[in-house]
Amino acid sequence: MKETRxxxxxxxxxxxxxxxxxxxxxxxxxxxxxxxxxGRFWARAGMGRGKQKRAATRALATVFGPGxxxxxxxxxxxxVVWEKYPYLKGVLVLFSAGGGMHVGMGPREAMRFYSYSGxxxxxxxxxxxxxxxxSAGRAVEFAYDRELGFLNPNLEEVGSGLCFRALMHLPGMTxxxxxxxxxxxxxxxxxxxxxxxxxxPRPHGCLVTIAYRPGPGLRPAEAQDSFREIxxxxxEQEKEARSAxxxxxEAIVEDRAARSLATLKxxxxxxxxxxxxxxxWMRLGVAMDALEPLPLREMNSLLxxxxxxxxxxxxxxxxxxxxxxxxRASFVRAVVxxxxxxxxxx
Amino acid sequence: MAEKRCPTCGTAxxxxxxxxxxxxxxxxAFRKEILAFLGSRFGSFxxxxxPYFKDPESRDIARRMEELHEDLRLAVQExxxxxxxxLRDEAEKLRKRxxx
Numbered sequence: 001m002k003e004t005r006x007x008x009x010x011x012x013x014x015x016x017x018x019x020x021x022x023x024x025x026x027x028x029x030x031x032x033x034x035x036x037x038x039g040r041f042w043a044r045a046g047m048g049r050g051k052q053k054r055a056a057t058r059a060l061a062t063v064f065g066p067g068x069x070x071x072x073x074x075x076x077x078x079x080v081v082w083e084k085y086p087y088l089k090g091v092l093v094l095f096s097a098g099g100g101m102h103v104g105m106g107p108r109e110a111m112r113f114y115s116y117s118g119x120x121x122x123x124x125x126x127x128x129x130x131x132x133x134x135s136a137g138r139a140v141e142f143a144y145d146r147e148l149g150f151l152n153p154n155l156e157e158v159g160s161g162l163c164f165r166a167l168m169h170l171p172g173m174t175x176x177x178x179x180x181x182x183x184x185x186x187x188x189x190x191x192x193x194x195x196x197x198x199x200x201p202r203p204h205g206c207l208v209t210i211a212y213r214p215g216p217g218l219r220p221a222e223a224q225d226s227f228r229e230i231x232x233x234x235x236e237q238e239k240e241a242r243s244a245x246x247x248x249x250e251a252i253v254e255d256r257a258a259r260s261l262a263t264l265k266x267x268x269x270x271x272x273x274x275x276x277x278x279x280x281w282m283r284l285g286v287a288m289d290a291l292e293p294l295p296l297r298e299m300n301s302l303l304x305x306x307x308x309x310x311x312x313x314x315x316x317x318x319x320x321x322x323x324x325x326x327x328r329a330s331f332v333r334a335v336v337x338x339x340x341x342x343x344x345x346x
Numbered sequence: 347m348a349e350k351r352c353p354t355c356g357t358a359x360x361x362x363x364x365x366x367x368x369x370x371x372x373x374x375a376f377r378k379e380i381l382a383f384l385g386s387r388f389g390s391f392x393x394x395x396x397p398y399f400k401d402p403e404s405r406d407i408a409r410r411m412e413e414l415h416e417d418l419r420l421a422v423q424e425x426x427x428x429x430x431x432x433l434r435d436e437a438e439k440l441r442k443r444x445x446x
Contacts, residue, residue, distance in 0.1 A: 040355045040369040141400045143370035148384070149393025151373055155365040155383050159393045190388075217390030 015300035019119020023287050024235050026207065026300055027087065028166035029100065029116030030126050030224075032133040033157045034150060037141040041110065041153040087116055087165055087209075101128060110152040110161070118300070120231050121164065126224050133161075149216050159216025164227040167196070168234055171206040171284045172241030175249075179208070182237060186210065191230055197273055205276025205303065206284075210234065246288055257285020261294075264336045269322065270329035272307055279303055292340045302335055352376065411440050 015027060035041050093104045102114040113136070115129030136142075143151035149159040157163070173179050179201045183193045192211045195203025212230060214223035246253065260278035264270075279299050285291035304310070311324045311331070319327065350359045352375045357368030362376045365383060373380055384391035397408045414437040421430035 035370070037370055041367065137398060138400060138402065138405075142398065144398045145370075145373055145393075146397065147392060148373065148380075149395055150398065151367070151370050153367050155362075155367060155380060156387060158380075158384060159391070160395050215388030215390070216384060216393050217388055219394050 015297060015304070016118040017296040017300060019117055019122050019125075021231075021235050022119040022296055023283060024169055024238055025120040025231060026167040026169055027116050027118050028121040028125075028164070028231065029087065029114065030121065030129040031163045031165065032113040032115075032129050033110040033152045033154075033161035033163070034113070034133050034137065035110045035143045035152050037143045041143075087167070088114065100125070101132060103132075110154065110157060116165075118297075120235075121166070121224070121227060130220060156213055156215070160214065160218065160220050160223060162214055162220060162223055164212040164214075164223070166210050166231055168208050168210060168231075168238070169206055169280065169283060170208050170234070170238050170241075171280050172238045172243075172245050174202060174206040175245055176241045177201070178237070178241050179203075182234070186230070186234075189230065190215070196276060199273070204273040205280040207276065207280070242284075242288070250288070250290075253281070253284055253288055254290035256281040257288075257290045260285075261291065261336070261340060264332050265339075267329040267332060269325045270332055271325055272328065275306055275328065275332060276303060294339055298335065298339075302332065306331055350376075407440050407443060411437055414440070 017023075017026075019025065019028070088102065088104055093102055100114075100116040104112050104114060113129050113133045115125050115132065117125045145151055150161045152158055152161055170179065170182075173182055179193075183201075186193055190212065192213075194209045194211075195201075196207035196209070197204040210230065212223075212227050214226060218226070260281040264275070264278055264282075279302065282291060282294060283296070283299060286294050286296075306328050308324060311327050312319055314331075315323075315327060351357065352368055352372045354371035354375075355368035357366070357372050359376060359379060361368070362372065362379050363383065367373065367376075367380070381391055396412070399405045399408055414433050418430055418433040418437065421427075421433060
């Protein structure tokens with residue numbers, strides 16, 4: 001229990017919900033892909049990539065100071081990194097600079113500079129990612145072509161090397177069956193969507209990741225503006241969907257929100273998908289004044305820190321599904337225990 | 347006939363067509379295929395961002411050149427051809443310095 005309390009106290013900055021539209025945009029940010037100019041691209045250099053590693057170490061030490069050791073973490077077998085930083089899912093985190101800034105190896109095999117924060121993307125967060133990559137590019141030579149821009153192993157990342165990402169909470173669109181039309185519309189604009197825990201068209205927790213890779217033809221600032229417009233568009237769509245949901249099913253929203261909070265306070269066995277769904281109802285309930293305000297930052301942290309791999313990390317061993325769900329329930333009870341009173345007054 | 351491969355890393359053409367490159371030299375060896383790939387995906391492939399130079403001096407020159415080109419555009423718009431000529435010459439001098 002002591003360990004679960006310690007874990008519960010970890011609240012990464014990017015889950016702070018301090019940005020714009022924090023209720024709808026859980027986090028957002030930018031990834032900047034860069035590859036070194038010498039030799040093969042990183043992951044293709046095989047085991048003998050000492051030269052590239054040394055070059056990258058120099059670059060990162062220049063950017064983040066001599067204490068910033070560039071070391072490949074052993075793949076997090078217990079998944080702590082991936083659970084705490086889900087936007088880095090499938091990524092080997094090479095260096096964490098704090099404040100939502102990380103350097104890692106993406107599944108596309110380029111070196112990536114990740115800059116994320118709570119809420120909709122803000123100018124400083126965007127600049128932080130670009131500047132970190134820029135500074136590293138002064139210490140080490142990046143693969144660059146005058147016509148094409150920055151060169152990366154994934155051809156879709158040639159040019160600015162930018163990829164914008166946001167995790168959005170869309171209960172209105174989920175419960176009014178509007179997600180598929182949204183996905184189709186966004187795909188036309190080159191935006192990919194994915195449901196949390198791979199759920200679709202009913203993503204767990206009504207959480208949807210949107211990813212926008214602008215390609216080589218846009219200036220970084222233009223790409224950022226486009227991404228902001230995309231987010232605003234989705235936020236507006238979600239607002240409309242919530243109004244429709246509230247008009248047709250206010251009593252159900254109120255019921256589910258209150259029941260979710262009550263259930264989490266007493267749950268003894270709790271799946272991650274179930275937790276995500278309940279937190280979603282609670283967020284919606286708060287947004288629609290059906291529940292008294294709850295700490296958004298804690299809810300965000302809870303969602304990720306109660307993930308499967310994190311539970312295993314806390315236990316220090318592999319867990320069966322049942323053991324994991326029991327541990328999660330205990331963890332959640334410890335966090336949620338003091339949250340809001342549930343009133344039976346109508 | 348043997349499949350075309352990158353002389354540096356040995357990446358095959360088929361892999362390039364799948365959107366994967368093995369090293370920076372692949373972009374020279376498979377220029378045509380890569381431009382076609384980017385054109386089909388994004389419509390445009392010319393990178394309009396600030397040019398990248400590792401050394402600070404070249405970066406400063408490149409930035410100054412961008413400013414000059416913007417001033418030149420404005421000068422032509424305002425039909426101030428004398429100033430435009432001066433700006434053009436200055437930009438050309440910088441370009442030569444950059445190339446050297």
